[in-house]
Amino acid sequence: MxxxxxxxxxxxxxxxxxxxxxxxxxxxxxxxxxxxxxxxxxxxxxxxxxxxxxxxxxxxxxxxxxxxxxxxxxxxxxxxxxxxxxxxxxxxxxxxxxxxxxxxxxxxxxxxxxxxxxxxxxxxxxxxxxxxxxxxxxxxxxxxxxxxxxxxxxxxxxxxxxxxxxxxxxxxxxxxxxxxxxxxxxxxxxxxxxxxxxxxxxxxxxxxxxxxxxxxxxxxxxxxxxxxxxxxxxxxxxxxGSAVAAVPALGENFAYLSSGTWSLMGIETPQPVINAVTEELNITNEGGVEGTIRLLKNICGMWLLERCRAEWGETSYMELINDAQAAEPFRSIINPDAPVFANPSNMEEAIRQYCKDTDQPIPETRAQIVRCIFESLALRYREVLDSLRKLTSRSLSSLHVIGGGSRNNLLNQFTANSTGAVVYAGPSEATGIGNVMIQAMAAGAASGIAEMRKIVNESIPLTTFEPKDKTEWDEAYKVYLNILKTQKP
The missing domain is CATH 3.30.420.40 (ATPase, nucleotide binding domain)
Known part of the structure; x- marks a missing residue:
């Protein structure tokens, strides 16, 4: 049936x-x-x-x-x-x-x-x-x-x-x-x-x-x-929680990045991890399926670009990405989680003001704004993944990017370059898949998450991104960390 x-x-x-x-x-x-x-x-x-x-x-x-x-x-x-x-x-x-x-x-x-x-x-x-x-x-x-x-x-x-x-x-x-x-x-x-x-x-x-x-x-x-x-x-x-259930990983040595309006990066653990280090890093322990804990960090994600696009009117997403790819690299870097980006009246102006306040070149074009957003997100992802690596014995050499952001090939490549992890992108519909998976288990049509993940892995084509340009991204990361130390409140 x-x-x-x-x-x-x-x-x-x-x-x-x-x-x-x-x-x-x-x-x-x-x-x-x-x-x-x-x-x-x-x-x-x-x-x-x-x-x-x-x-x-x-x-x-x-x-x-x-x-x-x-x-x-x-x-x-x-x-x-x-x-x-x-x-x-x-x-x-x-x-x-x-x-x-x-x-x-x-x-x-x-x-x-x-x-x-x-x-x-x-x-x-x-x-x-x-x-x-x-x-x-x-x-x-x-x-x-x-x-x-x-x-x-x-x-x-x-x-x-x-x-x-x-x-x-x-x-x-x-x-x-x-x-x-x-x-x-x-x-x-x-x-x-x-x-x-x-x-x-x-x-x-x-x-x-x-x-x-x-x-x-x-x-x-x-x-x-x-x-x-x-x-x-x-x-x-x-x-x-539904999206993470649909991560198409076949083992345990992975991290996930649920990429959408918010980016949520984390790992699955059988028990919560609560100690002085996780408290200092502001790491969260949220409930998962089958008794798991989602040890993760909330990161401001595509909200930055979504707000800019709303201000720009009808703009082609792919055109913006292509223009950003051709723009000058590492011209301006922001902290995506700075409070000024939570809900500004004008996101484009907020980004420009942040760059001015941190003594960086101010983005002048939409392509420069988009490049700044993508590179800054990738650098923030490295910061968070490094924190997660310190909390587990796993190397976390692979990062599964799920959700709408998994379709953004430029950001996925930047993420691989920045973190040094192999990025597997997909499925973009992870949340809906996880929702369906849990219903299927409730109906007795599946035995558990491991079985369902195997089905997802075999049903959904994944795109792989290998790390590149390590030296350039390492230098950019030093700049990013310095900006975090010196940024004005």
Whole structure:
């Protein structure tokens, strides 16, 4: 019997729904519908439109139903940390804040006045970022936010959408692990963190792990879509968790780079790694599938170029890459994770100002801007990969680049040159594949991640990039490290 799985994959700039199957040991994916996911700015705050996301999911389900496709299950993955506040009557209290909202600037420092940062890291093992859910909620608490005061439940984004489909409230482990409210060792919500912001486990849905059933489509959704009681499965609700599950590696000596709006570089470990070194390096321990930990670092990724392209209007992605390839190398270098690039009003001007402030040539053309972004990302990747190498006995001689960025051959070659690792690029649809994989395992159609990765490896052509130009990139890396030391705040 052929199983068809409906995967909802939502990123910070766009979303899509996918039909996937593993028929005869072969992976097949088909995009059903694709749609934008845009920030909404109102009176200085940035929100997500949860209802528009739901509407597009429903549209995808209606398309599938109209074609007479029998769906085995549905799974939803999204970006991390953000959440919806739900009232006692089960209704959403407002559109959810987006993690790029400026209200959390400086939030970690205020929280650490009450709970030491070392204690937070000891319990959660999570990288400190101002928009982590813990700091978002603490900011709402300090601001006497009316929605939080009235909230009965807090649902992370994929769980909120599952609730809209099923009426069942859950708190899925991998998405919750991005919040800084999950104990990395017990893999459950940490009471000490919750107490610090006036919450308890009762403020969250039933705690579930990847592969568990959330519920079935509600009567209302069945009527709207024309589908029956299709199960909704808790996949790895964090999109990176789903993407990492689909890394087509056949052994353990590898690192991964999930390349999209964000770049997330890491390794899989059986247990969290929490010590003075990981705390100093701000390395994060997030939940993975089959009991694994994703030991990783969040890096600002293609957000830089996406924002520039939005400012430039209709521009050809390939034309920009080709022009960048012909531009002068290492003319200007930035720290992609500098706070000024988090959500500037004009990204191109922010990059130019950074170069001016660090006494470098100011990029004058779009090609120079793009070259600066790609080279700087590759140098940042080297910095992070070197840190991961220090934390493991593995050489990490291969780096699997997955996600949309795996199609960027220029950046992939730069990454190989910078890190000294052999880069294997693909699949670009890793998140959707991982989502489908976990549904397939829940349906009993696959025995585990190792088997599924082997299928992905055999089904998806990978592109290999060997390191080149070592001397030039080593010199550029010295310049990059010096800029990090001398950059102005």
């Amino acid at each position: 052929k199983h068809s799985y409906f995967a909802v994959d939502l990123g910070a700039t766009s979303g899509r729904t996918i039909l996937g199957s593993f028929a005869g040991g072969e992976l097949k994916l088909e995009e059903v519908n694709r749609f934008p996911n845009q920030l909404i700015e109102v009176q200085g705050h940035f929100y997500w439109d949860i209802y528009e996301l739901y509407r597009n999911i429903i549209e995808g389900l209606k398309i599938v139903a109209s074609r007479g496709v029998k769906i085995t299950s549905i799974g939803i993955d999204t970006w991390g940390v953000d959440f919806v506040l739900v009232g006692k009557d089960g209704h959403f209290l407002r559109q959810p804040y987006a993690y790029r909202d400026p209200h959390t600037v400086g939030a970690p420092g205020k929280f650490f006045e009450r709970v030491p940062s070392s204690r937070v890291y000891e319990l959660t093992g999570l990288q400190v970022m101002n928009f982590n859910s813990l700091f978002q909620l603490d900011t709402l608490r300090r601001n006497n936010d009316s929605a939080l005061a009235a909230a009965d439940k807090i649902l992370f984004t994929p769980d909120a959408l599952s609730y809209m489909l099923t009426g069942e409230m859950v708190c899925e482990y991998t998405i919750a692990s991005t919040s800084q409210m999950v104990n990395a060792k017990t893999r459950k919500l940490e009471p000490e963190m919750l107490e610090a912001i006036g919450l308890t486990e009762d403020n969250f849905g039933r705690f579930v792990y990847p592969g568990e059933k959330v519920g079935v489509l509600s009567k209302g959704v069945q009527r709207i879509t024309g589908l029956g009681e299709v199960p909704v499965i808790a996949v790895a609700g964090h999109d990176t």
